[in-house]
Amino acid sequence: LDISNRSREEVQSGIGTMEKATDGLNKINTTIQSSGEIIDALGTRADDIGKIIEVIDDLAEQTNLLALNAAIEAARAGEHGLGFAVVADEVRKLAEKSAQSTKEISELIQSIQKEARKAVENMDRSTDIVNEGLNLGQELNAALRKISNVVTEVYKFAQEIGAATNEQSHGSSQIARATTRLNEITHEINSAVEEQASGAQAVVKAME
Structure with missing residues (x-):
């Protein structure tokens, strides 16, 4: 009976532990999904920035081309175009720097997008792993509940057997006491018979 009770308590404890583990896995799953959504949003923003960079890069190329054309026109103007040539050269340099910066930013964005894709894949x-754990946890929880039901039935049977054993033990004690009393009564009867026999013998002798 003691073992059945302990088994039932252990199974209930196991069910409680599994429920806590399942709750923890659900929280982890929620966190992963939330993080995945954030990373997806970052990837989308990176795409938007990439499109803007493409526009800036196109503008830099056009500006560089215009600066080159302006330098050619300034050279044709001779001395009168020297000041304009200096300005055109500075514009060209600025366009080249812009193009270089947009290239570096584009490479950085591509790197971010690549890492974001990796992060999404890992998540x-x-x-998948968490879902597998949840499925296994549900199966184990169901198995533990079945075991709990069986142990509960065994515990009930053990209680019934214990009660029946106690009744049988109590009945045996009553039988033993009755047997002892019967022996005592038999002994008393034998003693009385012996006394009667002795008395009868004495009467017979007296009559002789």
């Missing part, structure tokens, strides 16, 4: 794998 997808983590989500």
Whole structure:
């Protein structure tokens, strides 16, 4: 009976532990999904920035081309175009710097997008693992509940057997006491018979 009770308590404890573990996995799953959404949003923003960089890069190329054309026209103007040539050269340099900066930013964005894709893939794998853990946890929880039901039935049977054993033990004690009393009564009867026999013998002798 004691063992059945302990088994039932252990199974209930196991069910409680599994429920806590399942709750923890659900929270992890929610966190992973939330992080995945944030990373997806960052990836979208990076795409938007990439499009803006493409526009800036196109403008830099056009500006560089215009500066080159302006330098050619300034050279044709001779001395009168010297000041304009200096300005055109500065514009060209600025356009080249802009193009270089947009190139570096574009490479950085591509790197961010690549890392974001990796992070999303890792989170997808983590989500799959967590889902597998949840499924296994549900199966284990169901198995533990079945075991709990069986142990509960065994515990009930053990209680019934214990009660029946106590009744049988109590009945045996009553039988033992009755047997003892019967022996005592038999002994008393034998003693009385012996006394009667002795008395009868004495009467017979007296009559002789």
